[in-house]
Amino acid sequence: MSHLHKEKPGTRRLCMGNEAIVRGALEAGVAVAAGYPGTPSSEIIETLSESAESQGLYVEWSVNEKVALEVASAASFAGLRSLAVMKQPGLNVASDYLLHLSGSGTRGGIVLVSADDPGALSSVNEGETRPYAKLMEVPLLEPGDVQEAREMTAWAFELSESIRNVVLLRTVTRLSHASGTVVMGNVQETEKRARFTHDGFIIDPMEGVVMSPPVEWKHGQQQEKLEKARALFETSPFNTYEGPDNPELLIITSSVCALYSREAVSLLKAQERVGILKLGTTWPLPEVLVKKHLASTEKVLVVEEVLPFLEGEIKILAAESAGEIGVKHFFGKKEGNLASTGEMNPDRVVGALSAILEIPYEGLEAAYAQRATEVSFMGSPNREATFCPGCPHRASFWSINTVLSMDNRNGFVCGDIGCYSMAVLPAGFSTLKTLHAMGSGTGVASGFGKLSPFGMDQPVVSVCGDSTFFHSILPPLANAIHHRANLTLVVLDNSGTAMTGFQPHPGLGVDAMGSPAHSIDIPTVCKALGARVSVTDPFEVATTRETLFDLMEQEGVGVLVLKQACALSPEKKRTKAWEMSVDESTCLGETCGCNRLCTRIFACPGLVWDKEKGTARIDEVVCTGCGVCADICPVGAIGKVAPV
Amino acid sequence: MDGRGLPHDPYNLIVAGVGGQGNVMTSRTIGSMLAAQGFFVTIGETFGASQRGGSVMSHLRISARCSWSPQIPLGKAHMVVSMEPSEAIRVLKDFGNRQVKVITNTRPFLPVGVISGQLSYPSDEEIRGWILEMTEGAWFLNATEEAVKIGAPVLGNVIMAGALAGTGELPLARELFEGAAEKRFDGETLAQNLTAFDVGVAAVSG
Numbered sequence: 001m002s003h004l005h006k007e008k009p010g011t012r013r014l015c016m017g018n019e020a021i022v023r024g025a026l027e028a029g030v031a032v033a034a035g036y037p038g039t040p041s042s043e044i045i046e047t048l049s050e051s052a053e054s055q056g057l058y059v060e061w062s063v064n065e066k067v068a069l070e071v072a073s074a075a076s077f078a079g080l081r082s083l084a085v086m087k088q089p090g091l092n093v094a095s096d097y098l099l100h101l102s103g104s105g106t107r108g109g110i111v112l113v114s115a116d117d118p119g120a121l122s123s124v125n126e127g128e129t130r131p132y133a134k135l136m137e138v139p140l141l142e143p144g145d146v147q148e149a150r151e152m153t154a155w156a157f158e159l160s161e162s163i164r165n166v167v168l169l170r171t172v173t174r175l176s177h178a179s180g181t182v183v184m185g186n187v188q189e190t191e192k193r194a195r196f197t198h199d200g201f202i203i204d205p206m207e208g209v210v211m212s213p214p215v216e217w218k219h220g221q222q223q224e225k226l227e228k229a230r231a232l233f234e235t236s237p238f239n240t241y242e243g244p245d246n247p248e249l250l251i252i253t254s255s256v257c258a259l260y261s262r263e264a265v266s267l268l269k270a271q272e273r274v275g276i277l278k279l280g281t282t283w284p285l286p287e288v289l290v291k292k293h294l295a296s297t298e299k300v301l302v303v304e305e306v307l308p309f310l311e312g313e314i315k316i317l318a319a320e321s322a323g324e325i326g327v328k329h330f331f332g333k334k335e336g337n338l339a340s341t342g343e344m345n346p347d348r349v350v351g352a353l354s355a356i357l358e359i360p361y362e363g364l365e366a367a368y369a370q371r372a373t374e375v376s377f378m379g380s381p382n383r384e385a386t387f388c389p390g391c392p393h394r395a396s397f398w399s400i401n402t403v404l405s406m407d408n409r410n411g412f413v414c415g416d417i418g419c420y421s422m423a424v425l426p427a428g429f430s431t432l433k434t435l436h437a438m439g440s441g442t443g444v445a446s447g448f449g450k451l452s453p454f455g456m457d458q459p460v461v462s463v464c465g466d467s468t469f470f471h472s473i474l475p476p477l478a479n480a481i482h483h484r485a486n487l488t489l490v491v492l493d494n495s496g497t498a499m500t501g502f503q504p505h506p507g508l509g510v511d512a513m514g515s516p517a518h519s520i521d522i523p524t525v526c527k528a529l530g531a532r533v534s535v536t537d538p539f540e541v542a543t544t545r546e547t548l549f550d551l552m553e554q555e556g557v558g559v560l561v562l563k564q565a566c567a568l569s570p571e572k573k574r575t576k577a578w579e580m581s582v583d584e585s586t587c588l589g590e591t592c593g594c595n596r597l598c599t600r601i602f603a604c605p606g607l608v609w610d611k612e613k614g615t616a617r618i619d620e621v622v623c624t625g626c627g628v629c630a631d632i633c634p635v636g637a638i639g640k641v642a643p644v
Numbered sequence: 645m646d647g648r649g650l651p652h653d654p655y656n657l658i659v660a661g662v663g664g665q666g667n668v669m670t671s672r673t674i675g676s677m678l679a680a681q682g683f684f685v686t687i688g689e690t691f692g693a694s695q696r697g698g699s700v701m702s703h704l705r706i707s708a709r710c711s712w713s714p715q716i717p718l719g720k721a722h723m724v725v726s727m728e729p730s731e732a733i734r735v736l737k738d739f740g741n742r743q744v745k746v747i748t749n750t751r752p753f754l755p756v757g758v759i760s761g762q763l764s765y766p767s768d769e770e771i772r773g774w775i776l777e778m779t780e781g782a783w784f785l786n787a788t789e790e791a792v793k794i795g796a797p798v799l800g801n802v803i804m805a806g807a808l809a810g811t812g813e814l815p816l817a818r819e820l821f822e823g824a825a826e827k828r829f830d831g832e833t834l835a836q837n838l839t840a841f842d843v844g845v846a847a848v849s850g
Contacts, residue, residue, distance in 0.1 A: 014672075014679035014687075121690040145711055146686075178714035179672070179687040181679055259713035267717060346717040364719035365741060368778075372737045375774045380734035381763040383755040386697035388664060419696065427697075427756065568664075600760045605697060608759055621788060621797050622753070 005051045007184045015182040017175040018043035020146045021113060023182065024153025025083050026051060028109065029190030032058045032075035034068040036471065037500035038087030039122035040176040041115035045085050046501065049512045056192055061503050061512045064438075064471040065090030066097050069112060073101055073166070076110040077210050078194035081157050085113045088127040089417075089437065093472075095132065098166070102136045103212030103222060105164045105205050109157030115171045118305035119343030122173065124421060124435060126341065129170040130309045133283035137222050139229040140168045140283035141238070144258040146180030152238055152280060154185060159232065163225040164205055168283075172305060174256045174343065230284040238280025239289055246296050247275030249331075249356060252314060253303040254279045257344050261303050264349035268359045285313055294318055295325040301332060301352060305344050308333035331356055386427040389606035390567035390624030393420050396492055396538040397428040398602065398632070399545045400461060403552060404431070411459035411552075413490075414441040414448065418465040419499045420492050426603065432463070439464065439472025442489055446476050449485030449557075459552050460487045467497035467505040469522055474529075481530045481557045488551050488558045489531070491522055492538075498566035526559040538562040541631040567624050576625025578640035580606075580618045586637035587615040594634050602632050649815035650683075654707040656716045657814070659804075660735045661727030662753045663696045666801040670725070671702035673805050677820040678706050688714025697756065699731055706814065723813055725804050727787070728753045729771045736778050745781045747807050747848065749800060751788035783807060785847040791840060795832075799840040806844020818845070 004023045007013060015023065021044055025033070035045040049059040058075075062068035065086040075082035086094060091114040098112070114129040133140035141156055143149040153169060160167045200207025203214070205221075212218050233239070242262075243250075251274060253261045258278040265274050277293045279286070294300065294317070302311040311332040318328050333340040337352040347363055354361040364372075387394040397420075404411040412433040415421060423432035434444050445462035464473050469491055480487055496502040504510050504517070511517040526533045534551060536544045544562065551558030565572055590596065598616050599609045606623030607616055616638070627640045659671045671687050679685045689702040705712035721739035726732035726748040736744065750768060757763035766774075775782045785807060791799035809816035818841065825837045 012679070012682070014676050014685055147711070173690060174688060174714045177689055179675060179685070179689075180711050180714075181684050181686075256714065259711075260715070263713045263717065345715045346713055350717070362719075363717055364738070368741060369719070369737075372740050372778055375778060376733050376737035379766045379771060379774050380730040380737070381755050381758055381765055383662065383697070383699045383731075384757055385663070386756045388696055422696075426760075596761065603756045603760050605754065605756060605759065608754055609761060619754075621751075621792065 003050055004047060005055050005187055009184050009186045011184045012181055013184065014179050015146055016043060016177065016179045017146050017149050017171060018177070019047055020149035020182050021153045021171065022047040023184060024150040025111070026055065027150070027185045027187050028154040028157040029081055029188040029192070030057065030083050030157070031080035031192040032072060032082040033085065034060045034062045034071040035085030036062055036065045036068055036090055037467070037497045037503040038090055038115070039500055040117060040173040041085050041087045041113065042500040042503065043176070044113060045512060046503070052513045059512050061505065063506055065094040069094040069097050069101065072110055073106065075194065076106040076108040078196045079108045080192060080194055081109040081190070083111050083113065086115070087123070088114050088116045088129050089123070089125065090114070091129055091132060092127065093438070098132070098136050100212050101166055102138045103215070103218055104210045105221070106160065106166055107164065107206060109160040110166045111153065111156040111160060111169055112166055113169045113171060115173070115176050116305070117173045124417060126306045128307055128309065129168065130282065133168050137226055138166055138168055139163070139226065139281070140170060142170050142255045142280060142282050143175060144255060144278055144280060146175065146178060147182050148238065148280065149175060150182055150185065159229065162232070163228050165222065165225045170255070172255055226284055230286060233281035233284070233286040234288050236281050236286065239278065239286060241275060241277050241293060243275025244272060248273040248297070249299045249301055250293055250297040251276045251301050251303055252279065252290070252293070252310065253277070254282050254310060255305065257303045257305060260344050260346045260349045263346040264353050267346065267350055268353055268357065268361060270353065270357055270359060273357060274353070279310070282310060285317060287317055290314060290317060291321050291325060294321070294328060299329045299331065299356070301337065301356065302330070303338065303344065303349055306342070307340055384425060384427070385422055386425070386603070386605065387419065387422060388567045389604055389622050390626040391419070392494055392538045392562065392564035392566065393423070393428065393492055394602070394604060395541060395626070395628045396490065396562045397423050397431050399538065399541055399548060400490060401429040401431045403545055403548045404459065404461070406549065407459055407552060409458050411461065414445040414460065414462045416441040416464060416468060418468060420463055420465065423463070429601070438468055439476060442473050442480065443476035445487040445489070446480035446483070446485045449480060449487040450483060452486065461490060461552070462487060463490045463492055465498070466491060466493040466495065466507050466522065467503070470506045470520070477526070477531070477557070478529055484556055486555060488548070488560060490548070491559065491561045493522060493561050493563045494566040495569060496566065498568065502566070502569060523559070523561050531557045531559045533559045533561070535561040535563055538564050539626055539628055541628060567626070572624070576643055578625040578627040579643045580623055580625055580627065580629065581639050582616045582618055583637050583639060584613060584615045586635055588635060589614040592635060597634065598629055598632050598638065602629060604629060650706060650708060651813060652722050653709060654705045654712045655814065656720050656722050657704040657706065658716065658721050658724045658735050658739055659702040659704065660724060660731040661700055662731065663698050663700045665727045665753065666798050667700050667702055667727065670727070670801040670805055671704055673802070673821070673824060674808065674816065675704055676824050677816050678814065680820060680823070681815060683708060684711045686711050686714050699734055701735060723747070723808070725808050727800060727804060730766065732775055733771065740778055743780050745813070746775050746779050747783040747804065747811065748775065749787040749804060750784050751786055783811065783848045787844070790843050794839050794843065795836045799836055802837050802840035803844035803847070806841035807848045809841070810845035810848040
């Protein structure tokens with residue numbers, strides 16, 4: 001799937017949405033790209049990095065999203081085209097800078113791609129990008145399919161240059177991670193020469209100081225830029241209409257919801273009754289175009305994910321124009337036709353349409369559905385998400401949980417975003433008790449760590465990943481140390497940004513393009529800040545337990561770095577550190593008194609319960625040979641030997 | 645493209661399994677083989693931490709006419725290819741119908757709830773019975789066992805793709821697979837992939 005720049009114009013290829021965005025950026029002659037990993041956006045920077053050398057690009061995994069946007073904007077200030085990429089929660093991180101950037105204006109074309117995850121398929125929230133366009137007063141583009149993702153990304157750079165401001169491009173999981181047929185366009189050969197001109201007249205947008213003051217004047221300029229974008233949007237080919245001239249019902253939609261809408265109309269065979277206005281340019285609204293379509297009908301249904309953003313804006317426009325186009329009957333989220341939580345799909349749109357148009361529809365045949373539900377109840381036991389076989393996090397949380405139990409003061413763990421978020425589940429022995437934004441576990445723990453004057457005597461542990469450490473742990477850690485808070489930070493260092501696919505971070509000696517990079521040592525940083533620091537291997541269960549207990553029993557901030565590579569990391573692929581086996585004569589099963597600790601509590605998928613024999617058994621296909629379960633068994637029935 | 649070779653348009657294929665089994669690879673392989681023939685292919689999938697160890701599904705929409713949405717409507721699957729037997733049953737609950745067909749690996753991947761003893765996992769006979777009851781036709785093969793014989797459990801994905809080709813439901817000629825595999829692999833790995841594909845074809849043609 002790599003080397004997208006090599007595809008000739010006109011070639012048709014199956015591309016992921018994120019790859020189509022990359023191709024669009026390459027076609028536009030992007031020179032610099034920066035981002036922070038986050039599902040569903042990560043493949044954009046990854047794929048661009050594969051073309052970096054041959055296309056003369058600079059691509060980086062920045063330390064966090066705010067820095068990514070700052071890095072990308074520097075390229076714009078120097079006249080280059082640049083891309084900043086993040087998932088929506090990262091846009092929250094970058095938003096402080098975005099407010100200043102949109103006020104200062106930009107030079108070379110700069111596009112900020114923000115990926116939403118409606119339905120939280122790989123997230124812990126359904127954060128929205130679209131309101132930021134309104135809040136920051138910048139244009140917003142939303143591709144409706146994979147092909148459009150390519151075309152729209154390429155055009156976004158032109159738009160940015162024509163209004164001299166940053167352009168937001170919003171994608172969603174069902175677009176970024178969908179694959180579809182894409183026809184390639186031309187890759188522009190642009191001269192990539194950087195020069196920052198700063199010594200002209202101070203407020204000259206192309207030669208002066210890049211800044212948002214004088215605020216009121218610049219703010220006016222910014223709004224003029226937005227009006228210029230609106231004028232361009234009125235005739236944009238990304239806004240399309242299909243359906244009769246005067247539809248009984250007008251659907252107004254954007255993004256992948258356009259595909260669901262089209263499918264729903266087709267399932268109901270309602271093409272003669274329903275028109276679909278698909279908007280690709282959703283902020284500022286192309287008002288003339290939308291008004292023209294509103295005038296063609298009485299009834300309007302807005303289909304969008306997740307909150308009623310378009311619905312609200314279109315209603316304002318309809319109210320302003322009621323004298324001209326008449327009063328409209330709106331259907332959508334506010335009216336309860338569609339949910340304002342979770343993602344859309346064809347069936348949700350069908351549900352709304354069949355009720356409004358009074359067309360009966362049966363997707364799942366009732367008798368079949370009833371029997372299938374019974375069969376599924378018996379035949380497909382619930383599959384709770386868990387750590388992978390051989391995951392260091394299972395071992396780490398085993399030790400953390402054991403130490404907190406030994407301490408016996410009802411201690412708990414504060415956490416944040418990563419695979420380790422699953423420690424709220426039995427997978428991590430339900431050890432994690434707060435779960436919020438990147439780095440928040442340590443900030444929250446810093447607060448808990450100051451509550452002893454109020455009688456709180458519970459020990460507080462926070463966890464973070466190695467990539468998160470650099471992203472957003474340094475400020476809360478400094479805060480906790482400076483204020484003498486009592487907490488133990490456990491850094492679950494698995495040598496990469498593992499959840500999103502092993503992207504490098506400042507702790508590693510390599511960058512996004514595979515070039516050597518300066519690696520920053522986490523224990524050294526923590527020591528320099530003034531924490532007590534230890535490092536152990538989480539697979540060494542006894543040592544880890546003792547070290548953590550020792551750190552936790554002392555005042556102030558302790559840091560334990562648990563270092564062991566992710567079970568899925570490329571370096572571990574298909575290799576086993578240990579050959580594991582269960583000695584059936586030693587394993588006492590249900591009569592042991594251990595209450596089947598290994599399979600009932602530790603519950604690694606590589607270790608299963610053999611019903612017939614009444615003992616534990618290693619599943620050779622699933623087991624990765626980490627060796628940890630040998631240390632769990634109280635009677636030593638699980639053995640490990642070095643593989644031959 | 646005139647739609648030749650597609651029994652339905654769009655043809656709705658679901659590739660199911662457990663996170664980490666290699667679903668994405670299977671759906672991409674099948675999708676690329678069809679896209680190479682000029683079909684409009686849309687693949688909808690999800691991946692990330694929340695999929696680890698959990699149920700996963702890819703939706704493939706194959707059409708000679710246009711691109712379809714990345715989610716198959718409820719009850720509208722034509723074929724389910726599952727890397728894990730209980731997952732095939734789970735998919736039928738939402739996307740099945742009387743005419744649907746299933747190809748499934750018979751090797752269970754036990755949920756942690758089953759390992760811990762809170763839930764029970766159905767027997768092989770029960771699974772076969774239910775799948776046959778809920779479909780127009782089904783193929784059962786122990787793709788994991790065959791894959792281990794060839795060299796690695798992950799080749800089970802290629803065996804399943806081969807089995808789909810072997811049913812003749814979709815135009816998935818061996819040459820197309822060779823073309824796709826040669827771009828990604830060489831040497832022993834390439835040979836293993838081709839063997840796995842053939843094992844899959846043979847498993848459903850017997």
